[in-house]
Amino acid sequence: xxxxxxxxxxxxxxxxxxxxxxxxxxxxxxxxxxxxxxxxxxxxxxxxxxxxxxxxxxxxxxxxxxxxxxxxxxxxxxxxxxxxxxxxxxxxxxxxxxxxxxxxxxxxxxxxxxxxxxxxxxxxxxxxxxxxxxxxxxxxxxxxxxxxxxxxxxxxxxxxxxxxxxxxxxxxxxxxxxxxxxxxxxxxxxxxxxxxxxxxxxxxxxxxxxxxxxxxxxxxxxxxxxxxxxxxxxxxxxxxxxxxxxxxxxxxxxxxxxxxxxxxxxxxxxxxxxxxxxxxxxxxxxxxxxxxxxxxxxxxxxxxxxxxxxxxxxxxxxxxxxxxxxxxxxxxxxxxxxxxxxxxxxxxxxxxxxxxxxxxxxxxxxxxxxxxxxxxxxxxxxxxxxxxxx
Numbered sequence: 498x499x500x501x502x503x504x505x506x507x508x509x510x511x512x513x514x515x516x517x518x519x520x521x522x523x524x525x526x527x528x529x530x531x532x533x534x535x536x537x538x539x540x541x542x543x544x545x546x547x548x549x550x551x552x553x554x555x556x557x558x559x560x561x562x563x564x565x566x567x568x569x570x571x572x573x574x575x576x577x578x579x580x581x582x583x584x585x586x587x588x589x590x591x592x593x594x595x596x597x598x599x600x601x602x603x604x605x606x607x608x609x610x611x612x613x614x615x616x617x618x619x620x621x622x623x624x625x626x627x628x629x630x631x632x633x634x635x636x637x638x639x640x641x642x643x644x645x646x647x648x649x650x651x652x653x654x655x656x657x658x659x660x661x662x663x664x665x666x667x668x669x670x671x672x673x674x675x676x677x678x679x680x681x682x683x684x685x686x687x688x689x690x691x692x693x694x695x696x697x698x699x700x701x702x703x704x705x706x707x708x709x710x711x712x713x714x715x716x717x718x719x720x721x722x723x724x725x726x727x728x729x730x731x732x733x734x735x736x737x738x739x740x741x742x743x744x745x746x747x748x749x750x751x752x753x754x755x756x757x758x759x760x761x762x763x764x765x766x767x768x769x770x771x772x773x774x775x776x777x778x779x780x781x782x783x784x785x786x787x788x789x790x791x792x793x794x795x796x797x798x799x800x801x802x803x804x805x806x807x808x809x810x811x812x813x814x815x816x817x818x819x820x821x822x823x824x825x826x827x828x829x830x831x832x833x834x835x836x837x838x839x840x841x842x843x844x845x846x847x848x849x850x851x852x853x854x855x856x857x858x859x860x861x862x863x864x865x866x867x868x869x870x871x872x873x874x875x876x877x878x879x880x881x882x883x884x885x886x887x
Contacts, residue, residue: 514839515803515810515828517865517878519846522561526875527551529868530597531637533580534855535589538620543855545866546591547875548578553593553614553624555580556875558857566624571596571610581640583648583675588616590679591624592650594635601633602660608633611652611673615680627682629673632658637699641672642710643725649674651690651712653697663696663717670697670714670723672730690723690730698750698766699798703757715752715762720783736782737774744770744787751798751813761811763795771795771813775834786834789827793817797826797852801863805884808832810839814849816870824848826867826878848872856880 522545531548538544542558553567553575576597580589591614601608611631614624629650636655643649649672657666670691676684694716702710711724723732739746747765754760758776760783771789776782788811797814804810811829818824823844830839848871856863857877865878 513804513883515830515880515882517840517842518881519843520877520879521874522556522877523547523563523875524873526868526873528574528870529850529873529875530575531577532851532853532866532868532875533578534853534857534866535580536582536587537580537589539587541587542859543857544589545857545875545877546578546580546589547868548575548593550574553578553591561877564621566591567593567612567614567626568623570612570626573598576635577637579638579640579650581648583640585646590614590616590640592638592640593626594631594638594652596635599634599636599655602656602658602665603633605631605633605658609635609654611635611638611650613650613673613675613679613685625680627680629682629685630671630687632669632671636697639700639702639712641702641712641725642704642708643672643674644727645708647674649688649725651700653700653714655696655698657692657695660695665695667692668694668697668716670694670700670721688729691721691732693732693734694718694721696748696766699752701753701760703754713752713754713760715749717748717766719746720749720752735774736780738777738780738782738784740784740786744790746785750795753798753800753811755800755809755811761798761800761813763792763798763813767794767796769793769795771798771811771829773811773834773836784834786836788829788831788836789813789838791819793819793824797849797867799852799854799865801854803828803854803863803880804830804882805861811836812852812854812865814847814852814867816848816850818845824869824871826852826865828865842867842878846872847874847876 527550577594598608751763792815862880
């Protein structure tokens with residue numbers, strides 16, 4: 498069931514519904530835990546990187562030839578990947594989270610792993626895994642710009658060390674900072690970003706005026722934002738406001754910035770709801786508006802201006818059959834707190850595990866890229882929307 502709540506009346510031009518054409522580039526993945534997009538070979542095109550259960554691979558744009566760069570890094574599954582050019586050579590650096598074992602929160606040999614993958618000197622050769630410090634239940638990671646020419650790998654475990662059912666020690670969000678030789682594990686340093694949340698499921702980043710990036714972390718209690726200050730990380734806990742509604746707040750799983758003053762979430766952990774949080778100009782607290790309540794295992798979220806009208810859209814995916822027996826991706830259009838569903842993927846063709854938005858063919862319209870857990874596929878949804886006139 499969809500619930501749309503209006504906060505303000507806006508005179509917006511009518512826009513055509515977004516349109517996408519699906520292209521499957523792989524129909525034999527195991528799970529497709531994580532996706533990233535980045536230029537992997539320096540040709541100026543965004544490629545697709547997939548973290549699968551036993552492989553880390555990338556697909557070359559535009560023919561989507563698959564190249565495996567690492568396999569079986571740990572005894573248990575790989576679970577997340579981060580890809581970004583952090584040294585300015587035009588080719589992405591890769592980091593991977595592995596040894597996925599969410600039920601083991603105390604033993605960091607049996608649960609969790611973090612690797613930087615050092616690029617080989619010759620194309621086609623395996624990349625060298627460089628092990629970095631970690632806590633158990635490593636779950637998500639992201640390269641974050643900390644200065645004009647510096648980056649850190651921010652890693653979020655699912656649970657705090659020794660946790661049981663989300664209770665106990667909070668999750669330690671850590672930042673791994675590479676030195677001049679990231680292939681040497683001794684040339685990395687690690688700092689604590691935050692330790693205040695439990696069951697942290699995902700994080701996002703937005704660019705600040707000075708060129709660095711602020712991250713937002715979603716967890717059981719709510720959200721934490723953190724930004725680098727040259728010495729470490731400045732954190733804050735956004736105050737949340739909830740209008741009277743039948744949907745109590747039970748924490749958040751996915752989170753993505755919409756604008757400076759709004760962000761979207763999937764609630765709670767693996768939950769059925771998509772919400773938008775807007776900053777209240779009077780109180781500066783974040784006011785929550787539920788726009789979707791019918792997902793089964795909501796597990797993917799991405800936001801971008803998909804039709805070039807100056808307003809971001811929300812794309813969200815779920816991985817288990819809903820009340821209609823379907824899995825898929827849904828795109829919402831709107832503004833402020835008024836949102837409506839505008840496009841759905843073909844029913845049950847995508848059991849969405851992860852989702853990214855990138856303009857793969859440089860036509861000015863961002864495309865959707867999704868990985869499917871039960872459907873075992875990687876699909877590009879080419880954006881064929883009619884651009885809005887502005």
